[in-house]
Amino acid sequence: MSRTLFTVGPVNVEADVLQSMTKPMITHRCKEYKELHAGIVEKIRKALNTDMDVFLVGGSATVMLEAAVRNGVSDRMLGITNGSFGNRSIELGELNGKNVQKVQVPWGKAMKPADIDGKVSKDTEAVCWVSNESSTGVFSDSVALAKEVRSQNPDSLVFVDAVTSAFAMDLRLKDIDADSVVFGTQKALALPPGLAIMLCSERLLEKAKKVANRGFYTDLLKIKKQSDVSYALTTPPVSLMYGL
Numbered sequence: 001m002s003r004t005l006f007t008v009g010p011v012n013v014e015a016d017v018l019q020s021m022t023k024p025m026i027t028h029r030c031k032e033y034k035e036l037h038a039g040i041v042e043k044i045r046k047a048l049n050t051d052m053d054v055f056l057v058g059g060s061a062t063v064m065l066e067a068a069v070r071n072g073v074s075d076r077m078l079g080i081t082n083g084s085f086g087n088r089s090i091e092l093g094e095l096n097g098k099n100v101q102k103v104q105v106p107w108g109k110a111m112k113p114a115d116i117d118g119k120v121s122k123d124t125e126a127v128c129w130v131s132n133e134s135s136t137g138v139f140s141d142s143v144a145l146a147k148e149v150r151s152q153n154p155d156s157l158v159f160v161d162a163v164t165s166a167f168a169m170d171l172r173l174k175d176i177d178a179d180s181v182v183f184g185t186q187k188a189l190a191l192p193p194g195l196a197i198m199l200c201s202e203r204l205l206e207k208a209k210k211v212a213n214r215g216f217y218t219d220l221l222k223i224k225k226q227s228d229v230s231y232a233l234t235t236p237p238v239s240l241m242y243g244l
Helices: 015-020 031-048 062-072 084-095 142-152 202-208 220-227 238-243
Strands: 053-058 076-081 099-104 126-130 157-161 180-184 195-200
Touching (some): 015 238, 031 053, 062 084, 062 126, 062 180, 062 220, 084 126
Parallel strands (some): 157 180
Antiparallel strands (some): 180 195
16 A cells, blocks of 8 residues: 655655665674675764764664663763754753753754753753754754753753654754764654664763763764674664665
């Protein structure tokens, strides 16, 4: 049955992409997989004009949003929200036992540097927000927000949820200088859901070495070790990767 999806995501997947996902299955520990993994990482870096580590993890993007919190925050973080998914990032911090300061911006309004003026303290380990809030369709200037964060605390990490903005608009990643940028396959990449992608900074990896209780599936140091040799930490969705 033919149908058209008018949702933020998942979106319609082109027939040739679906066909590419029917290739015979391979093990994720073979040479062919390594070449597939390395090729995807290289193309993502080139397309987004970034030198950050690119981590490919099976699951919703939410798992890597949680990974950023579990690896980058020992105690205090700040979350700016103007919608449902901004609230989710804050909830991830709270559920993982972090001391979260919430800055509420009215739904339907873009988040601006003035909203966090004077709110990023020397103890704020990370600040998180959604670049394009899916629940309202409002885009906020992450470059301006990151600049404001760093003007108040140069050591604070910056976590950006780019689920509905990555590959849909120019994020100016080098200008943001973020530490975590997370998105999935089911939005602008126009693939089925199931693969989370994180761009990760060296700062975040260094901070992770000092943070306890990173988990296993969300341990960025474990993920990094495998990613460096073009492997995934756990079994990845290989068919999705063929599509990508």
